Amino acid sequence: MxxxxxxxxxxxxxxxxxxxxxxxxxxxxxxxxxxxxxxxxxxxxxxxxxxxxxxxxxxxxxxxxxxAEIYPGVREFLASCRKAGASVYVVSHKTQFGHQDPDRVDLREAARGWLKGAGLVGTEDAALAAGNIYFEDTLPAKVERLASLKLDIFIDDLVDVFEQPHFPKTTRSILFTQARPPHPGHCEPLATWAEISRGVFAQ
Structure with missing residues (x-):
């Protein structure tokens, strides 16, 4: 997977x-x-x-x-991915530098540093490999990247991602949201990572 x-x-x-x-x-x-x-x-x-x-x-x-904090249940989900032998990729729409940031901090490096600090990469038992983390400049580029990875499942909090015309039809769309319906028909809205774990691994 x-x-x-x-x-x-x-x-x-x-x-x-x-x-x-x-x-x-x-x-x-x-x-x-x-x-x-x-x-x-x-x-x-x-x-x-x-x-x-x-x-x-x-x-x-x-x-x-x-x-910032890690969402409850993310660690447990990644542990289940590791146990199941699933390959996990992070694919994010994130520019290298922020708007209106006089210090020109590299946002991608800051994100990588946070992931490392949270123990999600760089440890022996980490579920994420450093080479499986992608940051893209635009939303279309993000979708192109995830399409090229031939993913079985993609999890995102933004409906816009799943509504891109070139979002792969064969990729299961899990929308991480607590918002009330209606949601697009092809999205599977789940409110917590515990629900996502159950939905993916039938736990």
């Missing part, structure tokens, strides 16, 4: 770090609470909010990535 997984908001969770940095930067009023998508919408509703959001993303995905 060949399994592909997205990185941002699928393996790595930014729900706590985004609001924390926004508070530090004074981008939200005291007492404001919300998750990443709510923060994005809040900032974009204000003057200059899009640039503020891009600057925030550039920092969190780069220098601030150490504050």
């Amino acid at each position: 060949r399994i592909g997984i997205d990185f941002d908001n699928t393996i790595i969770c930014y729900d706590k770090v985004f609001p924390a940095v926004a508070h530090q930067r004074g981008l939200v009023p005291e007492g404001w609470a919300g998750l990443k998508t709510e923060l994005r919408d809040f900032l974009r509703s204000r003057a200059g909010g899009e640039l503020a959001w891009q600057g925030l993303q550039g920092y969190v995905y780069g220098k601030g990535i150490g504050g």
